[in-house]
Amino acid sequence: MQKRQIGSSDLHISELGLGCMSIGTEENKAKDIITAALDNGVNYLDTADLYSFxxxxxxxGKAVQGKRDQVVIGSKVGNDFDKEKGTWEWxxxxxxxxxGLKDSLHRMNLEYIDLYQLHGGTIDDSADEIINTFEDLKQEGLIREYGISSIRPNVIKQYLERSSIVSVMMQYSLLDRRPEELFPLLDEYNVSVLARGPLAKGMLSGSAGEVVQSKGKEGFLEYSYEELKQFTEQWSQLAGTEENAKSFQYILNNRTVASCIFGASTPAQVEENIQAYEKAEPLQEYLYQQMQSISKPLQYKNHRY
Structure with missing residues (x-):
């Protein structure tokens, strides 16, 4: 699998990364999912302290024991949670x-985390204190690089201007093109995007029609249910039997993106996504433009200033 550099860092990650939120808490099952990813060329695993508390x-941590040199691990911090009560606060x-870092290292039995991300962020946070803290952790060798996970333009711009982040994790897909507005600015600062939700809850997968029927009744972002159904028909004609592959290709066509972070709850789902990626032909410009023509060039409406 091809790899891409995260920003200006020395971290190079696979074009498909595994979002671990949906692997569950049964050890053998979770290990099988992660092993399937690693065995098929994925080297980036994304987790967070908040996931399953x-x-x-x-x-x-258990799944990568003995394989630490094969993986780049990303985790996140910023949500102070109470596992017993099932609550958390920013x-x-x-x-x-x-x-939070100390606890994460202990839980994963690691000496360092490759990419440590602020799991959210508001314009009212004390950004300088946060940035200085991440810089200190980097100097101590406890993290290799840091980034943020945010879809708030005002927060993203603040960190681009004031920190040395190397990545921003954002929801990005053909149905959620909001990040594209920020790509020129991210490129200016040499910061990469980690694209979560590349299949838009399955509405861009081979089961798009069924997913829209079950999950799209209330619409999706600025798409109404009727618009989603119309999009699905056009998407099926355009992508044929390669919906997953074309979804990944659309995202990866933008060099600002370092990796598509997909989720999976079974090894079979992991292998299905990777096989789709591996069989895909390079995306032609005319097809890329056709994809854009059937989708909306959405932009962020909130948290802009």
């Missing part, structure tokens, strides 16, 4: 970030 990180304080 720490249990997800434990699953990741807390980007330096103390919580440092304690």
């Amino acid at each position: 720490g249990e997800n990180e434990k699953m990741v 807390n980007p304080s330096p103390q919580h970030i440092k304690e």
Whole structure:
């Protein structure tokens, strides 16, 4: 599998990465899903301390024992959670970030995390304190690089201007083209996108029609249910039997993107996505333009200033 560099860092990750949120908390099953990804060329695993209130990180840590040199691990911090109560609150304080990293390293039995990400962020946060904390952790060798996971333009711009982030994780797909507006700015700062939700909840997969019927009744972003049904018909004609592959290709056609982060709850789903990616032909410009013609060039409406 091809790899891409994350921003200006020395981290090179596979064009498909595994989002680990949906691997579950049953150890053998979670390990099988991660092993299927690693065995098929994926080298980036994305988790967060909030996923299953720490249990997800434990699953990741156990699955990569003996394979640490094969993987780039990303995790996230900023949500102070109470596992017993099942609650959490936003807390980007330096103390919580440092304690959160310590806890994550312990859960995964790691000495360092490759890419540590702020799991959210608001314009009212003390950005300088947060940035200084991440820089300190980097200097201490506890993290290799840091980034943010955010879809708020005002927050993203703040970190681009004031920090040395190497990545921004954003929801991005043919049905959610909002990040494209920010690509020129991200390129200017040499910061990469980690694209989560590349199949738009399955509405861009081979089961798009069924998924829209079950999940699209209330619409999706600025698409109404009727618009989703119309899009699905056009998408099926355009992509043929390669819906997953074409979805990944659309995203990866933008060099700002370092990786498509897909989720999977079974090894079979992992292998299906990777096989689709491997069989795909390079995306031709005319097809890329056709894809754009059947979708909306959405832009972020909130958190702009």
